[in-house]
Amino acid sequence: MKTSKKTIIVLFPVCIILFASLFSSKYPDTIETFAINQGFKNQTKEIVLIFNDYNDLPFIVNQFLSSFCSGIIGLVLLYILYKTVKLFTK
Amino acid sequence: MHIPDGFLNNSLTVGLLSGASVMFGCCLKRVHKIATAASSIASGSNGSTGVCTFEFFNGTNEYIQKLTIIAMWVFSSQMFNIPVQSKISAHLIGGVFTAVIVGPFAGFLVISSVLIVQSTFFSDGGILALGANIFNMAFIGSFISYYVYKAVARENYYLAILVSCLFSVLSAAFFCLIELSVSGIVHFSSSFKNMMCLHLIVALLETVITIVLLWLLKFICK
Numbered sequence: 001m002k003t004s005k006k007t008i009i010v011l012f013p014v015c016i017i018l019f020a021s022l023f024s025s026k027y028p029d030t031i032e033t034f035a036i037n038q039g040f041k042n043q044t045k046e047i048v049l050i051f052n053d054y055n056d057l058p059f060i061v062n063q064f065l066s067s068f069c070s071g072i073i074g075l076v077l078l079y080i081l082y083k084t085v086k087l088f089t090k
Numbered sequence: 091m092h093i094p095d096g097f098l099n100n101s102l103t104v105g106l107l108s109g110a111s112v113m114f115g116c117c118l119k120r121v122h123k124i125a126t127a128a129s130s131i132a133s134g135s136n137g138s139t140g141v142c143t144f145e146f147f148n149g150t151n152e153y154i155q156k157l158t159i160i161a162m163w164v165f166s167s168q169m170f171n172i173p174v175q176s177k178i179s180a181h182l183i184g185g186v187f188t189a190v191i192v193g194p195f196a197g198f199l200v201i202s203s204v205l206i207v208q209s210t211f212f213s214d215g216g217i218l219a220l221g222a223n224i225f226n227m228a229f230i231g232s233f234i235s236y237y238v239y240k241a242v243a244r245e246n247y248y249l250a251i252l253v254s255c256l257f258s259v260l261s262a263a264f265f266c267l268i269e270l271s272v273s274g275i276v277h278f279s280s281s282f283k284n285m286m287c288l289h290l291i292v293a294l295l296e297t298v299i300t301i302v303l304l305w306l307l308k309f310i311c312k
Binding site for chain 1: 091092093094095096097122125126151154155157158159161162163165166167169170171172173177178179180181203204207208210211212213214216217218263266275276281284285288289292306307310311
């Protein structure tokens with residue numbers, strides 16, 4: 001595949017993350033709404049391993065930047081994960 | 091669609107986590123086989139492996155690159171919550187999108203890897219409920235949905251995407267409801283209508299986004 005195509009393909013998720021950080025809805029998703037409607041939302045247990053949420057990184061105060069950085073961190077993590085898989089398939 | 095911790099009982103959590111681990115192992119083995127044989131896939135044979143459509147890879151390295159790219163697309167798309175009704179948002183599952191491009195086994199792995207990153211690093215979906223989320227979104231939403239797509243795709247491509255996306259989202263929601271009712275959280279029959287109505291719009295949204303993403307990927311890779 002040509003380098004320019006690869007660049008577009010890799011930049012696309014970054015653009016989506018940028019849009020998501022700016023315009024993503026803050027309303028609860030369908031499962032949360034279902035839990036609220038059925039009255040069992042309070043049974044949620046928060047088990048935080050590393051970060052609490054996309055827009056709640058401990059070292060960034062700004063919500064947009066936090067969300068954008070979370071997205072980029074996620075992409076990097078996936079890249080590292082598949083890079084590791086690639087090493088094992090050789 | 092991500093179930094948080096605390097909703098499912100312990101036995102169901104352990105059972106689904108075990109099942110997801112076994113399935114993950116099987117799919118990893120299958121994908122490893124496909125990746126090592128990728129050069130022969132690129133030269134033409136793709137029927138037995140389940141790898142299909144866009145031929146933008148030519149070997150082991152590019153096959154893994156392809157999985158990485160699809161995982162990145164799905165991860166970023168799942169971050170984008172779109173308002174669907176008043177005060178309700180929804181996001182892409184991406185199961186059909188993934189399975190159509192990389193096949194059911196790799197599709198399962200891609201969605202699972204995205205879910206693992208989301209739950210372990212960003213608390214998006216419970217870490218204990220990971221097995222349930224993998225079952226709902228990767229197994230039902232991607233692996234099984236691929237065969238629905240494959241069955242209808244002989245007739246019409248767009249109809250196949252529509253049917254498989256509807257199946258993907260609605261059956262994932264259905265199994266989520268079964269898991270919640272087995273855990274004693276909700277009563278199945280009384281909450282069925284609410285669950286399905288909430289996810290019907292999500293299923294239509296999934297169809298539109300899947301078609302757009304597939305078209306976009308095809309357009310870029312031309």
